[in-house]
Amino acid sequence: MTLKTKLITTISMFFLVVALLITGVYAVTSANVNIGGTISFNATNIYATITGTITGASNSTTLSPLNYSAKTQPSQTELNTWCQNLTFADATIPTVKWTIQIENKSERALYVTLTDNIATLTNATKTLTFDGGSATGEQTIPAKTTKTYTMEIKVTDTNASASIDYNFDFDLRDASVSQNQGGGSASSIDLKYDTTNNYYYVEMGTYNNAPVKWRLVGVDGEHFDGSTAPTSGKGTFILETLIIDNKQAFNASTSDGNDYADSDIRQYLKNDYVSYLNLTNDATYNAIAERSVAEMYTNIGWYTNSQGEKAPNDNLPSIVPMSAPSTYGEIYAIDTTNTESDKLWLMSVEEVYKLVGGGTITNNIVPTSSWSASVTNNLIWNQNNNSSSDYLLRSPEHFDSRRAIRIYSNGACQYDFVSDILGVRPAFNIEF
Secondary structure, eight states, rough: OOOEEEEEEEHHHHHHEEOOOOTEEEEEEEEEEEEEEEEEEESSOEEEEEEEEEEEEETTEEOEEEEEEEEOOOOOOHHHHTTOOOOOOSSSSSSSEEEEEEESSSSSSSEEEEOOOOOOOEEEEEEEEEETEEOEEEEOOOTTEEEEEEEEEEEEESOEEEEEEEEEEEEETTTTTTTTOOOOOOOOOOEEETTTTEEEEEEEEEETTTEEEEEEEETEEEESSSOOOOSSSSEEEEEEOOOTTTTTSSSSSSSGGOOGOHHHHHHHTTTTHHHHHTTTTOHHHHHOEEEEEHTTTTTTOEEEEEEEEEOSSSSGSOOOOOSSSGGGSSSSOOOOOOOOOOOSSSSOOOHIIIIIIIOOOBTTTTOSOOHHHHHHHHHOBBBBSOBBBEOOOEHHHHHHTEEEEEEOOTHHHHHHHTSEEEOOOEEOOOOO
């Protein structure tokens, strides 16, 4: 999808030169400076937020953020805040400066080109920068990074008239979009729609010579309701096809603990599972955006307090590693320094509740046991309505290193021993 927003700012300033005449009456002369033009954003399949400030005028201000994702685009009200008439308090030589920050929220790089269409300048100078250096040509904003553009126009003589017509054009594209590609889907994946059950899915891998379905359950970290096919942002898919004979343990023994980074199930998904579903040469599998293991620790936990079962993002540092699981306390041998990344991974309690179940999380609290029927029904993993299976999550039981969390065949969430043999229902991310 390509969205072009036109930001028009007209700046008019009169420098008043006041002289006392012999008659005692003030006479006024003026040097007229007019600054006006356009700023355009051509955004193709990006997941980003653009923020800006204007300085140098008496009404300098912070502009409304412009949010681009699969589900959101800037509103007209937000765009209108960028269209302002700037005024000046005195006759000092003015410098008008736009500072534009582009936050790339995607797991892919974002490419940006700033085109300066100003032909000539009279009685003024301009300076354009990207990240403190040259703004010429296509610039790269790495994944999960913010970079800054500045555009500065300075009037050089307040006693002379100046008329400045600027035209700045920003072209932004996701790394998966080739130059000059334009709109449409950024990814080569074939997104399909199940008209019977009303959900979007992709086919990835094969089992018994049949394609394996993976349901789209989230976009940009939020539950996806399936109403409209996404064209940008990060899509989260979970295995839809139930394979009864593919069951595994989190770890072979309870003495191995419940740290997902070092678990048997994680190694299985990285190796044997790829062969099991014939994924090696699959185009969709090769398009997956890998997820860091360190990031998977975010909101991974499960512990009981007076407020219920909580996914402890900010409390993770209080989880003390154990030298041995003999007392079964907390999380065993947790390794938050792991620098690896995976294509396939198990969901956490929070992710399955929010993305698959469609549940609402308030103040980072996942409800303890009163999950609504609408949530649990979404979590039931069945095939043709005649069979269902428990399946593993990556979240550990906080008070017992021998246990990890599972979703039961009825959609309920509970803990059990890491050595229990359960269904395997991985997930993955793909940038559209």
